[in-house]
Amino acid sequence: MALSQARLRPMRGEDLDWVCACEAELHAFPWxxxxxxxxxxxxxxxxVWETENGPEAAPLGYAVVQRVADEAELLDIGVAHHAQRRGVGRALLxxxxxxACEHGATQFFLEVRPSNVAALALYRSAGFETVGRRRGYYPATQGREDALVMRLAL
Known part of the structure; x- marks a missing residue:
């Protein structure tokens, strides 16, 4: 898998079957x-983050970002199981x-479960810092789980 040939493109309606299936595999409480x-x-x-794979592009991951004024917020992100631990998430992020920078954002926010150790490590290595906590933000198998609010100055 050559990440140098990967590209970010707008999600299309025909992507939703794959995205929703991937989301369901990745998250206990999927979108x-x-x-x-x-x-x-x-x-x-x-x-959708995809790379060329023979005659067709193969999806590797996806993301949802909200931009308001000079802020961007990562609402959802996922990397297909077969593409994990290969730098795909880091490249997508x-x-x-x-x-976001190209479109005038000066800061980037996200929320993450404290129990999501791999995501926390990725975000911290990208320069995100914890700036807050939202109590009971996420559904959990027993009750609710907090969210750490993280910020990256751009």
Missing amino acids: TRGNFNDSLAAGHELW ARLIDH
Whole structure:
């Protein structure tokens, strides 16, 4: 898999079957097709990260970003299981950050579960810092789980 040939492109309707299946594999409480459609309707940026694989592009990951004024916020991100631990998430996140900068963002926010150790390590290595905590933000198998609010100055 050559990440140097990967590209970020807007998500299309025909991507939703793959994105929703991937989302369901990755998260205990996945976004639904309705959530993705709501984000599209709200004007959020929905992206697919893909690489050329023979005659067709193969999707590796996806993301949803909301931009307001000079801020960007990562609402959802996922990397297909077969593409994990190969730098795909890091490359996707870097491209999202670059895109936000190119469009005038001066800071980038996200929320993450404290229990998501791999995501926390990725975000910290990209320069994100914890700036807050939202109590009971995420559903959990028993009750609710907090979210760490992280920020990257661009």
